[in-house]
Amino acid sequence: MHTNLGEAGAARARCAIRVHGVVQGVGFRPAVYRMARRARLGGFVRNDAEGVWIEVEGEDGALRAFADSLVREAPPLARIDGVDVARIAPLGERDFRVVESATGGRTTASVPVDVATCDACLRELFDPLDRRHRYPFINCTECGPRFTIVCGVPYDRANTTMAGFVMCAACRAEYEDPADRRFHAEPNACGDCGPVAELVARGRAVARGDAAVGAAIERLASGGVVALKGLGGYQLAVDAANRGAIERLRARKRRPRKPLALMARDASVVDAIAVAGDGAREVLGAPARPIVLLAARPGVLATLDVVAPGLREVGVMLPAAPLHHLLLAGLPLLVVTSGNRSDEPIAKDDAEALSTLADVADAFLVHDRPIHTRADDSVVRLVAGAPQPVRRARGFVPEGVALAHGGPSIIAVGAQLKNTICVTRGAVAYPSQHVGDLDCPDGRAFFEEVAGKLRALLGVAPEAVAHDLHPDYASTRWALASGLPRVAVQHHHAHVAACMAEHGRAGPVVGVAFDGTGCGPAGELWGGEILLADLGGFRRLGALRPVALPGGEAAIREPWRLAVAVLHDAGERLDLLADVDRRRLDAVVGLIESGLASPRATGAGRWFDAVSAIVARCRVATYEGEAAVALEALAGSEPDAGPYPLAIDAPDGGAFVVDLRPAVRALAAEVRAGEHAGRVAARFHATLAEAARLGCLRARRDHGVATAALSGGCFQNRLLSERCKQLLEADGFEVLLHRRVPPNDGGVSLGQAAVAAFRMRAQKGK
Numbered sequence: 001m002h003t004n005l006g007e008a009g010a011a012r013a014r015c016a017i018r019v020h021g022v023v024q025g026v027g028f029r030p031a032v033y034r035m036a037r038r039a040r041l042g043g044f045v046r047n048d049a050e051g052v053w054i055e056v057e058g059e060d061g062a063l064r065a066f067a068d069s070l071v072r073e074a075p076p077l078a079r080i081d082g083v084d085v086a087r088i089a090p091l092g093e094r095d096f097r098v099v100e101s102a103t104g105g106r107t108t109a110s111v112p113v114d115v116a117t118c119d120a121c122l123r124e125l126f127d128p129l130d131r132r133h134r135y136p137f138i139n140c141t142e143c144g145p146r147f148t149i150v151c152g153v154p155y156d157r158a159n160t161t162m163a164g165f166v167m168c169a170a171c172r173a174e175y176e177d178p179a180d181r182r183f184h185a186e187p188n189a190c191g192d193c194g195p196v197a198e199l200v201a202r203g204r205a206v207a208r209g210d211a212a213v214g215a216a217i218e219r220l221a222s223g224g225v226v227a228l229k230g231l232g233g234y235q236l237a238v239d240a241a242n243r244g245a246i247e248r249l250r251a252r253k254r255r256p257r258k259p260l261a262l263m264a265r266d267a268s269v270v271d272a273i274a275v276a277g278d279g280a281r282e283v284l285g286a287p288a289r290p291i292v293l294l295a296a297r298p299g300v301l302a303t304l305d306v307v308a309p310g311l312r313e314v315g316v317m318l319p320a321a322p323l324h325h326l327l328l329a330g331l332p333l334l335v336v337t338s339g340n341r342s343d344e345p346i347a348k349d350d351a352e353a354l355s356t357l358a359d360v361a362d363a364f365l366v367h368d369r370p371i372h373t374r375a376d377d378s379v380v381r382l383v384a385g386a387p388q389p390v391r392r393a394r395g396f397v398p399e400g401v402a403l404a405h406g407g408p409s410i411i412a413v414g415a416q417l418k419n420t421i422c423v424t425r426g427a428v429a430y431p432s433q434h435v436g437d438l439d440c441p442d443g444r445a446f447f448e449e450v451a452g453k454l455r456a457l458l459g460v461a462p463e464a465v466a467h468d469l470h471p472d473y474a475s476t477r478w479a480l481a482s483g484l485p486r487v488a489v490q491h492h493h494a495h496v497a498a499c500m501a502e503h504g505r506a507g508p509v510v511g512v513a514f515d516g517t518g519c520g521p522a523g524e525l526w527g528g529e530i531l532l533a534d535l536g537g538f539r540r541l542g543a544l545r546p547v548a549l550p551g552g553e554a555a556i557r558e559p560w561r562l563a564v565a566v567l568h569d570a571g572e573r574l575d576l577l578a579d580v581d582r583r584r585l586d587a588v589v590g591l592i593e594s595g596l597a598s599p600r601a602t603g604a605g606r607w608f609d610a611v612s613a614i615v616a617r618c619r620v621a622t623y624e625g626e627a628a629v630a631l632e633a634l635a636g637s638e639p640d641a642g643p644y645p646l647a648i649d650a651p652d653g654g655a656f657v658v659d660l661r662p663a664v665r666a667l668a669a670e671v672r673a674g675e676h677a678g679r680v681a682a683r684f685h686a687t688l689a690e691a692a693r694l695g696c697l698r699a700r701r702d703h704g705v706a707t708a709a710l711s712g713g714c715f716q717n718r719l720l721s722e723r724c725k726q727l728l729e730a731d732g733f734e735v736l737l738h739r740r741v742p743p744n745d746g747g748v749s750l751g752q753a754a755v756a757a758f759r760m761r762a763q764k765g766k
Contacts, residue, residue: 014043014090015063017054019070021081022399024155025112027141028052028078029098030183035073037178039066042093047154048102049459051109057093077115077142077287098184101154109153111146111457113395114231114375116289116320118143120181125322126329131170134210136323137195137369141185143287145321147398148232148373149187152456157186161370168193187369195369197323200354201362213323216365217330225249227339227353227361231321232375232394232433233346234339234353236361237263239331243303246335250306252360254342258623259308261291261315261377263336265328270294270316273301273333283380283387288395289320290378292387307335311633315379320394323365338376342623343437345446348374373453374446375433383721389742390716392420393433398457400428401740403754404506404535407761409458411451411484412466413475414749415491415518417624418742419443421450422749425458429501429753431741438474447475466756468494468748470519487756491518491748492529493538495711498751500535502740505707506758507534509736510541510699512692512724515712515744516556516605517549525549527603527712528658530695532703535758541702542648542656542695545569546600547607550591555606559627560619562610564588565598570664576614576671604688604714607660611667611684615677625713632717635685637678643686648694656698658691682719689723696728709736711751713744 019028024047032045032054041058056066067085074080117125121138124130132138139145152159167175171190174182182188189195191209198205199212199219207215216226223245226237236253238245240262250256264270267281274294276284284292296304296314308314317336319325328334339357340346347353348371354364379391389396406427414420419435432450437443455462466487467479479486489497496511511531520526528544548565549555555562560580565588567574574585591598605628612618612627616634621627635641644663650656663684670680696708708728715721715738725735741747 012058012090013060013063014055014057014088015067016086016088017056017067017070018050018084019052019054019080020083021051022077022079022110022112023052024109024153025146025150025186026077027075030141030178031073031075032070033096033098033178033183035066035069036096041066042095044097044099046099046101047109047156049106049109049153053102055088056096057090075142077112079110098178101156103154106459109155110400111150111153111155111398113288113397113399114145114147114320115143115287116318116395117322117325121322122325125325132190134213134326135191135194136197136213136321136326137187137189137367138322139185139187140181141183142181144185144187145231148371148375148394149369150457151372153459155186160186161372162187162189165189165194195367197365197367200364200366212365213326214330216363217327219363220327220331220334223248224362225252225360226363226365227357228323228327228365229350229353229367229371230323232373233348233371234357235336235377236339236357237327237334237336240301240303240307240333240335243306246303246306249335249337249360253337256622257309257626259311259315260335260337261317262307263317263319263324263328263334265332266318269332270318273297273304274314274316279382279385279387283382284316284318288378289318290380290395291315291317293379293381293390310630312636313633317377344440344442345436346374346376373433381716381718383718384725384737386739388716388738389740389746390744391418391434392431392741392746397433398430398454400430401502401750402504403427403429403501403757404504405758405761407757407764408463409460410464410466410487410753410756410760411455411462412749412752412756413451413479414752415468415745416470416473416475418745419447419475420746420749421447421454422753423454423458423460423462424753424757425460429750429757430454430458431747431750434746444474447478451478464756464760466752468519468752469521487752487759489752489755490521490538492526492531492712493533494748494751494755495743496531496533496538496709496751497535497754498741498747499709499711499736499738499743500533501750501754502738503736505736508703508705509533509707509709510696510705511538512696512708512710513712514604514688514692514714514720517601517603525599525601525603527601527605528607529602530692530699532699532705533709535755536762540655541699542658543602544604544607544691545657545659545661546602547610548592548598548600549606550588550598552597552599556609556621558620559609559613561588562606563613565592566607566610566660566664567614567668568592570661570668572665572668576668580619604712607688608714611681614667614671615680615684628714628717631681631684632719634678635681635719638676638682641679641682641686643690644683646687646691648698650698656695658695660687660691663687685717685719686723688714689720689727692724693727693731696733697731700733706732707734707736711738711743711747715743
C-alpha cells in the first residue's frame with residue numbers, strides 16, 4: 001500500500017484512494033460505504049475501468065484508520081493488489097455515497113469469477129415464506145454469475161447480460177439499500193422481474209417457472225436425459241442411479257468409456273460414494289465448485305462401473321447454481337457432463353443447444369438470462385496434499401497470475417489439444433478458460449471467440465503473439481496470420497515455464513517435462529525431457545529413450561502398437577499380445593524395422609500407453625489418456641513398489657538418454673510369471689520417477705541447480721507426481737508442482753506468455 005497522508009494537521013482532510021485488484025462485483029463498494037459511514041467520513045466510492053476510486057473526507061485519524069481497514073475488512077471474494085492514497089483539497093463533504101460508475105479511461109480493473117450460491121441465498125431459496133422461494137436465479141453480492149455474464153468493465157448491471165431485465169420496486173429497493181446484502185448486486189432479480197426457466201421438449205415449451213423445474217425432475221426420475229443451462233453453458237444430466245439412462249447418454253454423446261462426473265446434493269451424499277478428506281472437502285465446498293477427483297467407495301454406487309469404467313476415482317461436484325440445488329432437492333445424485341458432442345465446445349445459447357443437442361437430450365431446461373462467455377466446469381485433483389487443476393474454467397477464470405517480469409501486452413495462443421489462450425497486462429498473465437481441442441471447426445471458432453473476448457475484457461491490444469513451434473497447430477497458424485511480431489516457444493520449455501511462472505520464478509530450474517508428444521527445435525518428437533531452463537531459454541540435458549510410433553497417430557489411438565514397439569526394441573517376444581491378430585503384429589513390426597510411418601518419440605506418455613497395453617490390456621484408447629489412466633488405476637493398489645532397472649547412456653558432450661529397455665525386459669518377465677498386474681503397474685510408475693530423479697541429480701551435479709519443476713500431462717498422474725516429489729525432496733531438491741494452471745497442455749499458454757514477456761523485456765533493456 002502506498003500512502004501519502006502526512007502528519008496530523010488540520011481538523012479535516014480529504015484523500016483520494018485508488019484500489020486495484022478484484023474489487024468489482026464482490027461487494028467491495030458496499031463494504032467501503034459501511035466502513036466510511038461507521039467512521040463518520042464524507043465522500044464517495046465508484047467503480048471505473050481501473051478498479052475502485054474513493055474520495056473520503058474527515059479527521060486525519062479517522063482517515064488513517066479507514067485506509068488501513070480497506071484491506072483488513074475487504075469482503076471475502078475481493079482480492080486487493082494495491083491501494084494508493086494521496087491527500088487532496090477538502091470539499092466539506094460530510095455524507096458518504098455510492099455514485100454512478102465512471103466510464104472510459106485505461107482498463108485495468110479485474111473481473112471477478114462466477115461464485116456458487118451462498119448459504120444465505122440457499123436458506124431463502126428453500127424458505128416458503130421468502131419472496132424468492134424456489135427462484136432459480138437467486139443471488140447477492142457474495143454469490144452468483146460474474147465472468148460468464150459480464151460484457152465489459154466497469155462491472156455494472158448495464159455491462160452484463162442482465163441489462164435487459166428492469167428491476168421491480170422490491171429488487172430496486174434492495175439494490176439501493178446500503179444495509180441490504182443485495183446493495184449493488186448487479187444480477188439482482190426475482191420471479192417478478194428476472195429471468196424465467198422453461199422446459200422445452202420436442203420443440204415446444206411444456207412448463208414454465210417452478211413448474212419447469214418440477215417437470216425436469218420428473219423427466220430425470222423416469223430415465224430421461226435433460227440438457228440444462230448452467231452458469232457457463234449447457235450441461236447434460238441423468239439420474240446417477242439409472243444405469244439405462246447413463247448408457248443412453250453415453251451412446252448419444254458418443255462417449256463410450258470416458259469418465260462422467262457426478263453432482264451430489266450435499267457433503268453427506270458425497271461421503272456415501274467417495275472418500276473426501278479435509279483438503280478435498282474444502283475444495284468441493286469452495287466458491288468455484290469444481291469437479292474434484294475422489295477415491296470411489298467400492299460397491300456403494302451400483303452404476304459406478306458405467307460412470308467411471310475401470311477406475312478407482314470418480315469426479316464429484318457440489319451444486320454451483322440455485323437451479324442445481326432445486327434439481328438435486330428432487331434427486332440426490334445426478335450424472336452431469338458437458339453439454340456438447342465429444343470434443344466440441346459446450347453450447348451456451350438456447351438455439352445452439354436445441355440444435356446441436358437435439359438427438360442427445362430428451363428435454364431442455366432453458367432460461368432467458370443470456371450467457372456472454374461460455375466456461376465449462378473446472379476439474380481439480382489433489383496431488384501431494386494440495387489442489388491441482390486438470391481443467392481450469394468456471395470459478396477460476398479470469399483470475400490472473402503475477403509474472404516475475406512485466407512488459408508489453410502479449411497474446412499466447414497455446415497448443416492444439418486442451419487449448420487455452422493467455423493474455424498479459426502489465427506484470428499479470430490472464431489464462432483463459434479451457435477452450436479444448438482445435439481439430440474441429442467449432443473448436444477453432446471458440447478459440448477465435450475467446451481470443452477476442454479476453455483482449456476486450458482486459459482492454460489491451462497485444463504487441464506480440466507467442467506460439468508453439470509445431471507448424472500444423474491451428475493456434476500456430478493463427479499466430480502466423482495475425483500480423484503481430486511472433487515469439488516461438490518450444491512446447492516443453494513452455495510447460496516448465498508455466499510451472500515457474502505460477503510460482504513467481506524466473507529460473508534457472510531443472511525442468512522435468514513428461515507428456516505425450518511435442519515438437520522439438522528441429523522437428524523431433526519430444527516428451528520425456530530433462531531441461532535446464534529459465535524464462536529466457538533452455539538446454540536439453542537428457543531424455544527418455546525414444547520409442548517408435550508405428551502408424552503415426554494410429555499408435556496413439558491403438559496403444560497395442562506401442563507395446564509392439566517397446567517389446568521389439570527390447571528384444572522381447574510378442575507373446576504378451578497374443579490376442580492381437582498375428583498379421584497385424586507382423587505388419588507393425590515391418591513398419592518399425594523399415595522406419596516407414598514410424599516416427600520416434602521420447603514421450604513419457606507413449607511409454608505409459610505401451611505398458612498399459614501390456615499390463616492393463618488397454619489395446620485401444622477411446623479417449624485421450626485412457627491407457628495411462630487405466631495404468632494408474634491399477635498401480636493404486638501397490639503404491640510402494642520399487643522400480644525396475646534402467647540405464648543411462650551419457651555420451652561426451654551430448655544429452656544423456658534414459659534407457660528403459662532393461663525395465664521392459666524385467667516387466668515382461670514378471671507378466672509372464674503371473675505377477676499381480678497392480679504391482680507391475682506400480683513398479684513402472686516407480687521406474688519413471690526414478691528416471692526423473694536420476695536426471696535431476698545429474699543436472700544438479702553438472703550445473704548446481706537444486707530446484708526441480710515438474711510439468712507436462714504425465715504429472716496429472718498423482719502416483720508419479722507424489723513419487724517424484726518424495727524422491728527429489730529426499731535428495732535435497734525444492735520441487736515445484738502446478739497449483740494455478742494444469743500441468744497438461746492447458747498450462748502451455750501461460751508458459752508461452754511468461755517466456756515471451758521475459759524475452760521482449762530483455763530485448764528492450766539492451
